[in-house]
Amino acid sequence: MPKHSPQYVADLGIRALMLSGASALMAGAAMRALIYAESRGLASHGLMRVLQYATHLKNGRVDGAAIAKVINSKAAACLVDAEEGLAFPACELAISEAVARAKNVGVCFAGVTNSHHFGAAAYHLEAVAAAGMVGLAFGNSPAAMPAWGGKRGIFGTNPIAAAFPRAHDAPLMIDLSLSAVARGKLMIATQKGEAIPFGWALDKNGLPTTDPKAGMQGTMLPAGGVKGAMLALIVELLCCAFTGAAFGFEADSFFVDAGNRPRIGQAFLVIDPAALAGREVFFERIETLVAVMLADDGVRLPGYRRAAIAAESARVGIEMSDALMADLLRLAGC
Numbered sequence: 001m002p003k004h005s006p007q008y009v010a011d012l013g014i015r016a017l018m019l020s021g022a023s024a025l026m027a028g029a030a031m032r033a034l035i036y037a038e039s040r041g042l043a044s045h046g047l048m049r050v051l052q053y054a055t056h057l058k059n060g061r062v063d064g065a066a067i068a069k070v071i072n073s074k075a076a077a078c079l080v081d082a083e084e085g086l087a088f089p090a091c092e093l094a095i096s097e098a099v100a101r102a103k104n105v106g107v108c109f110a111g112v113t114n115s116h117h118f119g120a121a122a123y124h125l126e127a128v129a130a131a132g133m134v135g136l137a138f139g140n141s142p143a144a145m146p147a148w149g150g151k152r153g154i155f156g157t158n159p160i161a162a163a164f165p166r167a168h169d170a171p172l173m174i175d176l177s178l179s180a181v182a183r184g185k186l187m188i189a190t191q192k193g194e195a196i197p198f199g200w201a202l203d204k205n206g207l208p209t210t211d212p213k214a215g216m217q218g219t220m221l222p223a224g225g226v227k228g229a230m231l232a233l234i235v236e237l238l239c240c241a242f243t244g245a246a247f248g249f250e251a252d253s254f255f256v257d258a259g260n261r262p263r264i265g266q267a268f269l270v271i272d273p274a275a276l277a278g279r280e281v282f283f284e285r286i287e288t289l290v291a292v293m294l295a296d297d298g299v300r301l302p303g304y305r306r307a308a309i310a311a312e313s314a315r316v317g318i319e320m321s322d323a324l325m326a327d328l329l330r331l332a333g334c
Contacts, residue, residue, distance in 0.1 A: 003317030004325070010035050013050045016331035020054035021064035022086065029088035033119040036126075038320075039313035040306040044184025045120045047324060048191075052117075053086060054331050055257045062086055062116055062261065068093045076101060077109045079243055084261045087118040091266060095124055098270040099131045106275025111243035112266040117141070117254050121161035122175035122303070128270050129163040129171035132279070136269040137161040140239040142262060143248040144183050144220045148229040151206040153219045156248035156264070157183050158235035166290070167283040173303025178232040179220035186212040186220075187255060216255060239265035 010031045017027035030053060038046030056062045066085025070078050070093070078097050082090035094110040101108035118124065121137045128135030141156030157179040164172040177183075180200050189196050189212035198208050201215030209215055222228030240247050245265025252259025273282035293299045313319075 001319045001321050002325070003319050005317050006035050006039055006314060009038075009047065009318055009320070009328070012328045012332045012334070013047065015333070016050055016054055016328055017057065017064075019331065019333055020057040022053075022057055022062075023065055023067075026064060026066070026086050026089055029092055030086050030119075033088050033123050035318075036123045036310075037120040038318055039310045040120075041309045042120050042306070044182045044188055047318075047320065047328070048184070048188070049117065049119070050331065051327055052254060056116070056254075059258055060261075061252075061259060068112075070097060073097075076105045076107050078111075080110065080112045082112055082115040084114050084263060085116070087112065087115040087266065090115055091118055091124050091268075094266070094268055095127050095135075095270075098135075098268050099128060099133060102133055102270040102272045102275075103131075106272050108270050109242075110268045110270070111239070111245075112268075113243040113245040114261075114263045115245065115266055116262055116264070118266050120175060121159040122163065122173045124266075124268065125161055125163035125173070128268075129165045129173070132165050132273070134165070134271040134273065135161075135163040138235045138238050138267045140236050140245070140248055140264050140266075141183075142251040142253045142264070144253075145179055145222050145229065145232055146219050147233070148222075148226045151202075151219070154247075154249045155229070155232040155236050156251075157220055158232045158239075158248075160231070160235060164286060165283075166286055170304065170307055172286075172290075172301060173306070175303075176223070178223055178228050178235065180223050180228075181220075183216075183220055183255070186215045190216065238267045242267065 013031040014027045057064045063084045066083035068090035071081045072079040080090045080094045090112045094112050098108040098110040118139050124137050125135035140158050143153035144157050145155045147154050157177045159177045161175040195210040196212045203209040203214040203218040243265040246263040251262035273279050
């Protein structure tokens with residue numbers, strides 16, 4: 001497939017989103033996140049989402065003129081309202097607030113309400129790790145998984161991410177969906193006409209399926225069985241009970257053009273190691289564990305392979321299908 005410079009693709013995406021109704025600030029924030037994902041090989045959270053976001057903007061599922069703002073706070077906590085816009089400006093504000101507050105008081109929990117799809121969860125923690133702090137990110141999403149023992153979708157795939165900085169190397173970046181795979185992988189399989197493995201999804205009758213279309217109409221299976229379902233419940237409560245955001249079962253799917261404004265939530269926890277055992281102890285403990293991990297042949301540090309892919313993408317460009325590029329050019333009016 002042809003390769004294109006990240007800046008060229010970002011400019012196209014910004015133009016496409018703005019022509020669809022997003023403000024320049026919203027479009028720029030969204031494209032930073034989508035380029036981050038695409039350049040790391042995370043296509044399910046990458047440029048394919050430009051089409052989805054553009055459609056949601058045009059259909060009123062997103063307010064393109066929304067301006068995120070802090071609506072409640074105490075010293076170590078704050079709530080950001082995304083105002084039913086795309087999630088990225090609100091998440092940037094939440095992270096900025098959380099890092100600043102954690103520097104002052106050691107820790108901060110920042111919630112986001114009235115939000116939308118927030119892309120690759122780890123993306124939001126890059127700024128946290130760059131500030132030398134530990135970050136945790138949580139996001140709920142439209143219903144895709146049943147509660148354990150049920151068949152009806154209630155929880156989203158509800159990603160979790162964590163960032164742990166290192167003193168002299170890239171941070172450890174952990175990012176996972178609580179479904180067996182991200183639901184976007186079913187969308188990609190549908191577009192490519194490919195089957196999916198058993199164990200990814202159930203059809204609308206609760207039966208295992210290899211048909212991604214049937215899986216999209218049914219439910220996702222949780223990673224790790226009952227343990228994954230319980231973790232999804234935890235994320236749902238962290239993102240919604242504290243923030244007033246919509247639960248997954250109250251939000252229409254991201255993968256339909258028409259529907260309600262999802263109004264889902266995100267939550268970020270930022271911790272300053274200096275407030276506990278101290279930065280020197282923190283970094284020593286990190287390096288001790290990393291050394292033991294790497295002494296075992298075959299161990300790979302989380303986030304490092306993605307970072308290498310990103311470096312290669314920056315050097316040679318992002319690989320994109322002709323069909324996706326044609327869609328971007330069309331949306332950008334080119």
